[in-house]
Amino acid sequence: MWRTLFVAALLVLAGCATEAPDNGAETGGSADQRALTSEQAPDRPNPWGERELTVAIDNTANESRNFRPLVSDALDFWANNSTRFAGFSIDYRLEPNASNPDIVVEFVENIEGCANVTDPAGCAPYVNHRGQVSRPISIEVVGSYSNESTRLILKHELGHTLGLNHSAGPQSVMAPSSPLTSLPRPNATERRLPWTDANFTVYLGANATDDPAAVREQVRHALDYYARGANGTVPERVSFEFVANRSEAEVVVSLADDLPCRSGDTGSCGRVRGVDPDSDGALERYDSLRITLGDIDTEAVGWHVGYWLGYGFGFENDSDWPAPFRDATYDDRRSEWWESE
Numbered sequence: 598m599w600r601t602l603f604v605a606a607l608l609v610l611a612g613c614a615t616e617a618p619d620n621g622a623e624t625g626g627s628a629d630q631r632a633l634t635s636e637q638a639p640d641r642p643n644p645w646g647e648r649e650l651t652v653a654i655d656n657t658a659n660e661s662r663n664f665r666p667l668v669s670d671a672l673d674f675w676a677n678n679s680t681r682f683a684g685f686s687i688d689y690r691l692e693p694n695a696s697n698p699d700i701v702v703e704f705v706e707n708i709e710g711c712a713n714v715t716d717p718a719g720c721a722p723y724v725n726h727r728g729q730v731s732r733p734i735s736i737e738v739v740g741s742y743s744n745e746s747t748r749l750i751l752k753h754e755l756g757h758t759l760g761l762n763h764s765a766g767p768q769s770v771m772a773p774s775s776p777l778t779s780l781p782r783p784n785a786t787e788r789r790l791p792w793t794d795a796n797f798t799v800y801l802g803a804n805a806t807d808d809p810a811a812v813r814e815q816v817r818h819a820l821d822y823y824a825r826g827a828n829g830t831v832p833e834r835v836s837f838e839f840v841a842n843r844s845e846a847e848v849v850v851s852l853a854d855d856l857p858c859r860s861g862d863t864g865s866c867g868r869v870r871g872v873d874p875d876s877d878g879a880l881e882r883y884d885s886l887r888i889t890l891g892d893i894d895t896e897a898v899g900w901h902v903g904y905w906l907g908y909g910f911g912f913e914n915d916s917d918w919p920a921p922f923r924d925a926t927y928d929d930r931r932s933e934w935w936e937s938e
Contacts, residue, residue, distance in 0.1 A: 641684035644726050644760055645699070649688040653698035653733070658706050658740025665693055667744060668702055671751035674770075675759065682766050683759040700758065701733045702751070704740035711737070718742060718777055721754035723762065734758060743875070746777040779874040782881045786911040791871075791883045792847070795835045800846035808895060815899035816850055822935040823906050828919040831910050848909065850888045850902055857889060865890050867905030883909060896931040903935070 652672060656664055672689040679687040692698065711720035721736040722729065736754045738747065752770045763773040785791030801816055803809040820837040840846050858866035866889045871880040886909035888902055900921070907918045915923055921934035 638682050638684040638766070641760075642726075643685040643687065644724050645687070645730055646727055648686065649690055650699040651690045651692055651695050651697070652700045652702060653695040654691075654693040654702050654704070656704045656740065658704040662704075662740065664702075664704050664740070664747070665691070667747050668751060670748050671755055674752050675755050678767075679759060682756075683761060687759065698733045700736060702736045702738060704738050706741070707739060708737050718746075719750040719754045721757040723760065724758045725760040741779055743778040743780055746779070749775060749777070777874075778876040781875050781877065784877075784879040785869075785871060785881055785883050786879070786913050788911060790832050791880075791909075791911045793882065793884075795832055797835070797837045797848050798840045798846045799837050799848045799850065800840055800843045802843065802849070802851040811895050812852075812898050815895060816902050818899040818935045819903035819906060822903055823910075827907070830907070830912070830917065830919045847884070848886045848888070848906075850890065852890050854891075856891045863892050865893065865901040865905065867908045869909055883911075894931060900925065900930040900934055 652668065654664060654668055656662070669691055672691060675683075676688050679685060708717050708720050711717045717739075719736070719738045722734055724730060724734065736751075736758065738750050738754065740747075742750065749770065756765070756771050761771050763771055765771045799816075799820065801813055803812040823831055824835050824837060826833050826835075837848070843849060856864060856866050858868075866887075868887045868889075869880065869883045870885045870887075871883040873880050875881065886905070888905040890898060890901055893901060904918070904922050907922060912918050921929070921937050925934070
């Protein structure tokens, strides 16, 4: 029996800071809104062999959450649209605790495997003829998505049990991927570590300077400072490794004649990119940090990089940064500030 899937396509957003990290973050991304197709599916035999199917629910993802209304909505959708899109009529009887159901909708924390695809949001068998029906058939749905997204996942997976593939209508339901929204999650700035792990790859583009070795040494001071915990402001065992390929780096430090965040060429900028799975307009996890240095003294490079590393760890208020980055003077920024622990 072929198993099919619904891939979660999380919106990728970006946050950008100019003069200070408490500036508003820029966000972007949009969902592709598609209307139901007007095409009528040709009549075809019901692969289930009967008009009414009994559906049960098994919730191991979140016992405090009531999924029944969402399942009911998805079943009603196909009861009203199966003739149009599947080519035969189907009805459902929802009995969450049914002892002998035709279909079991399983809400799980994660799906271990589904056609060898990473992180599917749902998984169901493709039922196209009677030989594929082995009751009860299970539909797996990750239980951490919002109500709206959960309804969409349920409709999609139920469509597969009616013999509909990813090219079938309605494409607003049966498309292989769609933007999904999770339940509310802590924002990146609310997490002690707003990254997937604490081991960072770093790319340094210092070709624009007359003394790349000195710039690299300054950047290394900033990285080592945070690797030592930055006076307890970041988790211990944070590590940084230089890489030669920019595309492989999570942290990119570059020098530029023009700063992307302001007019002029003096100062520095920092930008984080990541994901906003709950679509609240704030990133929940960072995937990359871009630090751009303008026309600053080599002796101040480490301080500027260190400041934006703090931004990359989710610092927002002045008090979040370790002491060397609070109210630093011109001379402070050019001192051996990393030895102030």
